[in-house]
Amino acid sequence: MSLASTASAKDQPSMLARLFARQELALLVCLVLVLAFFSATVENFFSVRNMTNVLGQASLALTAGVGCAIVFISGEVDISIGSLLATIALPLIIIMNDTNSLLLGVGGALLFGLIIGVVNGYLVAYAGINSLIVTLGTMFIMRGGVYLYTGQRAIPDAASLDSFIALSDGRLFNIIPYSAVIAIVLLAAFGYMMQHRPFGRQIYAVGGNQEVARLAGYDVRRVKFICFIISALLATVAGIILAARVGSAQHTAGLNFEFQVVAATVLGGVSLAGGIGSLTGMALGVLILQFLSNGLRGLGLPTEWQLVITGMIIIAAVAFDEAKRRRANGG
Amino acid sequence: MSELTHASAQKRLIGGQLLGSSQLVLGAILAVLCIAISIAAPQFYSEANIIAILRQCALVLIVASGMTMLIITAEVDLSVGASLAFVGCIGMAVLNSTHSLALGMLAALAFAGGVGLFNGLVVTRLRVNSLIATIGTMMMLQGGVYLFTREAVQNHNQLTSFTDLGAGYVGAVPVPVIIAALIFVVAYVTLRFTTLGRYLYAVGANERAVRLSGLRSERLKLLAFVGTGLCVGVAGMILSSLMNAGQPTAGRGFELTVIAAVILGGTSLLGGRGSLFGTLLGVLVLKVIDNGIIILGWNQDLQMVVPGIVIILATYLDIIRNNANVR
Numbered sequence: 001m002s003l004a005s006t007a008s009a010k011d012q013p014s015m016l017a018r019l020f021a022r023q024e025l026a027l028l029v030c031l032v033l034v035l036a037f038f039s040a041t042v043e044n045f046f047s048v049r050n051m052t053n054v055l056g057q058a059s060l061a062l063t064a065g066v067g068c069a070i071v072f073i074s075g076e077v078d079i080s081i082g083s084l085l086a087t088i089a090l091p092l093i094i095i096m097n098d099t100n101s102l103l104l105g106v107g108g109a110l111l112f113g114l115i116i117g118v119v120n121g122y123l124v125a126y127a128g129i130n131s132l133i134v135t136l137g138t139m140f141i142m143r144g145g146v147y148l149y150t151g152q153r154a155i156p157d158a159a160s161l162d163s164f165i166a167l168s169d170g171r172l173f174n175i176i177p178y179s180a181v182i183a184i185v186l187l188a189a190f191g192y193m194m195q196h197r198p199f200g201r202q203i204y205a206v207g208g209n210q211e212v213a214r215l216a217g218y219d220v221r222r223v224k225f226i227c228f229i230i231s232a233l234l235a236t237v238a239g240i241i242l243a244a245r246v247g248s249a250q251h252t253a254g255l256n257f258e259f260q261v262v263a264a265t266v267l268g269g270v271s272l273a274g275g276i277g278s279l280t281g282m283a284l285g286v287l288i289l290q291f292l293s294n295g296l297r298g299l300g301l302p303t304e305w306q307l308v309i310t311g312m313i314i315i316a317a318v319a320f321d322e323a324k325r326r327r328a329n330g331g
Numbered sequence: 332m333s334e335l336t337h338a339s340a341q342k343r344l345i346g347g348q349l350l351g352s353s354q355l356v357l358g359a360i361l362a363v364l365c366i367a368i369s370i371a372a373p374q375f376y377s378e379a380n381i382i383a384i385l386r387q388c389a390l391v392l393i394v395a396s397g398m399t400m401l402i403i404t405a406e407v408d409l410s411v412g413a414s415l416a417f418v419g420c421i422g423m424a425v426l427n428s429t430h431s432l433a434l435g436m437l438a439a440l441a442f443a444g445g446v447g448l449f450n451g452l453v454v455t456r457l458r459v460n461s462l463i464a465t466i467g468t469m470m471m472l473q474g475g476v477y478l479f480t481r482e483a484v485q486n487h488n489q490l491t492s493f494t495d496l497g498a499g500y501v502g503a504v505p506v507p508v509i510i511a512a513l514i515f516v517v518a519y520v521t522l523r524f525t526t527l528g529r530y531l532y533a534v535g536a537n538e539r540a541v542r543l544s545g546l547r548s549e550r551l552k553l554l555a556f557v558g559t560g561l562c563v564g565v566a567g568m569i570l571s572s573l574m575n576a577g578q579p580t581a582g583r584g585f586e587l588t589v590i591a592a593v594i595l596g597g598t599s600l601l602g603g604r605g606s607l608f609g610t611l612l613g614v615l616v617l618k619v620i621d622n623g624i625i626i627l628g629w630n631q632d633l634q635m636v637v638p639g640i641v642i643i644l645a646t647y648l649d650i651i652r653n654n655a656n657v658r
Contacts, residue, residue, distance in 0.1 A: 129646050133594055136587065137643040144635025152632070259409075259466050266463045307474030315467040319457035326458070 023269045023277075023321075027284035030317075034288055038295030045298050048175065056177030058290040061261050062283055063183045064238040065268075066190050067231030068261045069282040073194070074227040075207035075274025076124055076131035080116070081261060083142035084232060085239040085254030088112045090149060092240055093249040096159045105164075109236055116142070117232025121225040131228075139258070146251050155249040167244035179241045186234065191279040203227060208275030263314045264289050269321060289313075354597060356648045357612040360641070361619065368623040375626055382505060388618045389507035392611065393566045394589045396511075396518040397559030399610045402593055403522070404555045405535040405602025406461040408450055411563050412585035413472035418443045418567030420476060420577035423484040432492045440564040446472070447560020454556065455549035469586075476579040484577035497572030507569050514562060519607045531555060535602025591642050592617050597649060616641065 039046035064081050071078045088109040096105035116138065123134040157164065170178045194200035205213040206223045214220050242253055268285025270277030289310060296306045369375045394411055401408055422439035429435065446468065453464045486493075499506040522528035533541045534551045541548045571577045596613035598605025617638050624633050 123643060123647075127647055128650055129643065130600055132600055133646050134643060136591065136594075137639040140587070140591075140635045140639030140642075144632050144637075144639065147632035147635065148630055259469070263463065263466055263470075266460070272460050272462060302477075304474040304477040307470045308478070311467040311470030311474070314470070315453055315457075315459055315464055318459045318463050319453065322458045 024281050024284060026321075026324075027268060027281055027288065031284055031288050031291070034291050034295065038291065038298060042295055042298035045295060050294070052171070052176055052180070054287075054290050054294045055180040057294070058286050059177065059179035059183035060238045060242055060257075061264055061286045061290065062180075063186055063241070064235045064257070064261050065265055065282045065286050066187055066279055067234035068265045069268070069270045069277060069279055070190065070194070070203060071131075071227050071231045072265060072270045072272060073207045073274060073277060074203045074224050075210065076224060076227070077262075077272065078120065078131065078135045078228060078231045079258040079262065080120060080135040080139040080142065081231065081235040081238075082254040082257035082259075083139045083146070084113065084116055084235045085242055085257055086146045086249070086251060087116070087142045088236045088239045089243040089249035089253055090146065090155065092243055093155050093157050096157065096161065096164065097155075100159050100161065102161050102163045106240060109240055110233060113232045113236030113239075114229065117229035118225075120232060121228030124228060125221040125224040150249070150251045152251050154251065157243070157247045157249075164244055165247075167241055168247075179244075182237065182241070186237065187279060187283055190230075190234075194279055199223075199226075204275055206274075260289070261286075263310075267314055267317050354606070354609050354612055356652060357596065357609065357616060357645060360645065361612060361616050364616065364619050364623065368619070368626065372623075372626045375623065378503070380622065380626070382503065382508075384615075384618055384622050385508045386505045387621065388614050389505070389511035390566050390570060391585075391589055391592055391618070392511045392614045393514050393569075394559070394562050394585070395592050395610050395614055396515050396607060397555075397562035398589050399593050399596070399598055399605060399607050400518060400522060400531055401555040401559045402590075402598050402600060403535045403602060403605050404531050404552050405538070405600075406454055406552055406555065407465065407590065407600070408447075408556065408559050409462065409465040409586050409590075410446065410450060410468040410472055411559065411589060412582040412587075413469045413476070414443055414446045414560070414563045415567045415570060415582035415585055416577075416579055417446075417472050417476040417479070418564055419571035419574075419581055420480050420484045420579055422568045423486060423571050423577035424480070426490065426493060427484070427487045430488050430490065432490055432496075435493070436564075436568060439568045440561055443560045443562075443564030443567060444557055445560070446563070447557040448553070450560070451553035451556030455552050480577070480579055483579065484571075486575045493572055494575075495572075497569050497574075507573075510565065510569065514565065515607065515611065518558075522607055527551075527554075532603055535604070537603070588617065588638075591638060595642055595645050616645075 035046065044050055064085075068078060068081065091108040091112045092105045095108040096102065099105070120131075120134055120138055123129050124131045167178055172178060172181050194203065202213070202218050202223050205216065205218060206220050210220055213223075239254070243249060246253070264285040265277075265282045266272065266285070267288065268277065268281035268283065270282055270285075292313065293306045293310065296309060297303075301309075365375070374380060394415070398408065398411070418439045421442050422435045425438040426432065426435035450461070450465055450468055453459050453468075454461045457464075459467075495506055496510075497507060501509055522531065530541070530546060530551055533546075534548045538548045541551075567582075570581060574581065592613040593605070593610050594600065594613070595616060596605065596607075596609030596611070598609060620637050620641065621634050624631060624637065
């Protein structure tokens with residue numbers, strides 16, 4: 001009896017793992033198809049230079065996507081990340097201009113990000129307000145705050161620190177952009193946390209079934225609170241990379257960014273209902289969309305067509321995934 | 332003991348009949364806002380300003396009427412802003428080539444209704460989460476409108492009936508306000524007094540139960556999507572009449588204003604709960620704030636900050652009130 005129960009307990013995670021693996025396999029096949037199609041049709045698409053460039057461009061969505069996916073898995077949403085990108089660029093650039101220190105600037109930005117995460121997390125986890133409402137509200141507040149403070153003008157990076165500029169065009173071993181390295185390291189670290197650390201499993205438990213998680217003795221509120229802080233800090237990192245890339249604090253930075261990230265995350269199989277999906281899936285979702293838009297640009301299609309095709313693919317992918325899941329469930 | 336709970340339940344019921352749950356809070360907020368602004372700036376209470384506020388409310392209220400029904404069925408439509416811009420361009424283009432207001436309106440309604448139908452079919456047949464499905468449609472429409480026209484479609488028809496749609500008056504009341512009032516009343520009666528309205532609530536509250544009792548829940552949701560689309564069609568034509576052009580960049584962020592007003596009005600994103608009267612109050616609160624900021628001569632960028640605070644605050648007050656009720 002006890003033998004049988006331990007055996008089934010052992011089977012459970014491996015079955016889950018296999019299910020996730022299959023989901024990610026489908027995404028991988030999609031990515032390979034996208035790569036194959038554009039390699040055949042676009043000159044220089046499958047070159048080291050273009051591949052690493054796309055990776056650098058994807059680093060923003062990858063970094064913020066990790067946070068977005070974690071919040072989704074905990075059963076909530078965070079759509080304030082686009083406005084956050086513009087907000088944290090202000091302390092970053094202003095402090096750097098004043099002190100000529102990258103470290104202080106980044107520190108200031110992270111502190112701002114932390115505060116935003118704490119506010120979002122507190123309002124959702126402890127005040128009990130729907131997370132879509134909270135982050136819709138803070139999205140308005142932050143964007144309006146940035147407009148107010150800057151008078152709708154960009155604040156240029158006057159310090160021009162080499163280390164800061166390196167964030168946008170520096171490359172590790174002259175191959176991989178630093179921004180991509182940062183994104184990959186963060187992805188790996190949080191991926192490890194989600195799959196192999198107790199806290200990661202707690203997030204899945206809370207998102208999967210909040211009541212059961214509570215009865216199992218998890219502090220549901222604390223888990224959600226921390227998820228929002230993680231999301232805000234990761235979006236802050238994305239905001240720093242973006243500020244380095246444009247060389248200024250732009251009041252319009254990150255407009256619609258939240259929609260791109262949400263779309264890529266859902267495309268990657270992370271369910272809005274919570275408890276389902278993985279960071280690997282999210283990363284594949286980001287890469288598929290990024291390579292797609294790069295390839296379409298390579299084909300000479302205007303940005304408008306990219307938007308139209310991306311929109312269609314998101315709907316088709318989620319519909320396909322849903323159909324597969326229903327068939328698997330026998331309904 | 333049981334009598335006591337019964338009495339308190341009855342008391343709550345009476346209160347609930349007078350004004351729905353969150354509407355008391357919202358009505359109080361609206362009253363405080365109006366009084367505070369009129370003390371600071373007496374011109375707030377002038378007839379011209381009140382009409383100006385109502386005119387600004389009209390566009391949001393038209394789309395919010397449809398959106399309230401949709402959110403009550405536990406779905407949402409983020410594509411209304413992008414659709415609004417596209418509809419304005421198409422409507423204006425048809426008006427320019429046909430010189431017929433009826434045909435222009437028809438084209439706008441057909442297009443916007445078609446967008447709603449598409450959203451509805453994707454959500455109900457393909458079972459795509461409506462948040463994602465309508466983000467997808469939003470992208471397609473944003474790209475599509477630029478493929479349709481790179482610049483604003485100017486008004487070449489000079490139809491007075493079309494100009495009146497946005498700028499005209501009947502007596503002292505602007506035409507858009509009358510249209511908004513008509514749509515609001517139709518939606519209100521439908522939700523409140525018809526079986527269809529009751530079904531919409533039921534679908535949002537418990538879709539499974541509705542299906543098991545023999546209703547086609549997909550049809551009901553589809554209807555709510557198409558209804559929202561048609562509202563966008565009307566609003567898009569009024570907007571292009573007001574701007575005297577179809578602007579492909581119009582409607583940015585409009586979806587968020589509409590959803591904010593609906594949520595502020597106490598309609599639950601989880602479905603099954605909410606009211607159009609609350610939505611009306613929500614629209615009024617947001618637009619009175621907008622107007623107050625202008626009248627008081629404050630920085631207009633506050634028009635984004637203050638609604639953000641109000642949405643969170645109102646929802647929080649509602650939660651506190653509900654908790655007090657349970658106790």
